[in-house]
Amino acid sequence: MSKVLDEIRNAIESSGTSRYAVSKATGIPQAQLSRLMAGTSGLSIDSLERLADFLGLEIIIRRKQRKRSK
Incomplete structure (x- = not known):
């Protein structure tokens, strides 16, 4: 799952959108986004889908x- 989270992190960083704006648009709390970006927390499937949709992924x-086998 870390490859998926790495892609989400990279997409957030390269979007040029603030975490506040991402939080407001997706309904995911800023604290959860901060933990995600720091690599100290994962995401629920629901949150993952909302972020992917927002980021166009x-x-x-x-x-x-x-x-x-041979």
């Missing part, structure tokens, strides 16, 4: 490809 879940 799409979350895709797919099965891993199995490594074939």
Whole structure:
């Protein structure tokens, strides 16, 4: 999950939008966003979806490809 959170963090940072504005637009408390940005907290699925939508990101879940044994 850390790759997903890294992408969310990078998108927030590169958006040029303040955490306050992100908080107001998504309904996610500023304290939670601060913990996310510091890497000390994760996100609920609901919060992850709201942030992704706000940032124009799409979350895709797919099965891993199995490594074939020789």
